[in-house]
Amino acid sequence: GAVVSQHPSRVICKSGTSVKIECRSLDFQATTMFWYRQFPKQSLMLMATSNEGSKATYEQGVEKDKFLINHASLTLSTLTVTSAHPEDSSFYICSAGAGTGGRNEQFFGPGTRLTVL
Amino acid sequence: SQQGEEDPQALSIQEGENATMNCSYKTSINNLQWYRQNSGRGLVHLILIRSNEREKHSGRLRVTLDTSKKSSSLLITASRAADTASYFCATFTGGGNKLTFGTGTQLKVEL
Numbered sequence: 098g099a100v101v102s103q104h105p106s107r108v109i110c111k112s113g114t115s116v117k118i119e120c121r122s123l124d125f126q127a128t129t130m131f132w133y134r135q136f137p138k139q140s141l142m143l144m145a146t147s148n149e150g151s152k153a154t155y156e157q158g159v160e161k162d163k164f165l166i167n168h169a170s171l172t173l174s175t176l177t178v179t180s181a182h183p184e185d186s187s188f189y190i191c192s193a194g195a196g197t198g199g200r201n202e203q204f205f206g207p208g209t210r211l212t213v214l
Numbered sequence: 215s216q217q218g219e220e221d222p223q224a225l226s227i228q229e230g231e232n233a234t235m236n237c238s239y240k241t242s243i244n245n246l247q248w249y250r251q252n253s254g255r256g257l258v259h260l261i262l263i264r265s266n267e268r269e270k271h272s273g274r275l276r277v278t279l280d281t282s283k284k285s286s287s288l289l290i291t292a293s294r295a296a297d298t299a300s301y302f303c304a305t306f307t308g309g310g311n312k313l314t315f316g317t318g319t320q321l322k323v324e325l
Contacts, residue, residue, distance in 0.1 A: 138320070143313070206256050
């Protein structure tokens with residue numbers, strides 16, 4: 098199957114700093130990437146849909162100025178958590194969309210564990 | 215919230231037994247997918263079933279879909295300790311290419 102990588106896998110930062118997370122599709126081009134957030138023992142909540150060459154579409158309740166998304170190429174999307182606070186600590190997972198004809202499978206990255214002190 | 219619900223939330227069985235997880239959703243769908251997540255890791259796609267399909271098999275996995283009841287089930291037969299993970303259903307409605315995930319079932323298979 099298609100491979101999606103995320104970097105870094107873990108990051109610890111001080112409150113008030115910004116953190117950038119990269120999501121790359123390694124062996125296919127992804128016009129659409131998705132960013133999810135997952136709290137411990139909970140499900141994935143979609144934060145935003147990232148489209149190559151255009152602005153991201155954010156889900157209701159997600160602050161677009163706090164979670165900056167850039168999809169500069171068909172293989173790379175970045176999520177920047179600006180002015181991070183302890184409540185932003187979470188597991189962030191990206192996925193890249195692939196498939197046609199109604200299949201619409203998503204391939205997920207391994208996730209990034211963010212801890213804000 | 216459009217998020218689906220899964221039950222049970224947690225399931226503990228002995229190796230060799232079958233495990234059944236159920237998923238209910240709220241809106242009409244294009245397809246339904248099941249994913250597996252090991253603790254602290256990303257998701258692995260297990261199986262996809264289209265809205266016009268009723269049952270699908272893949273190895274030890276069997277998925278059913280009842281669109282009239284807006285529900286799906288995942289059966290893992292002859293479970294192994296390595297099947298221990300969280301399992302999520304996700305529905306695709308076609309709009310925006312988005313997946314909506316269920317609440318998940320934490321499966322523990324004991325030796």
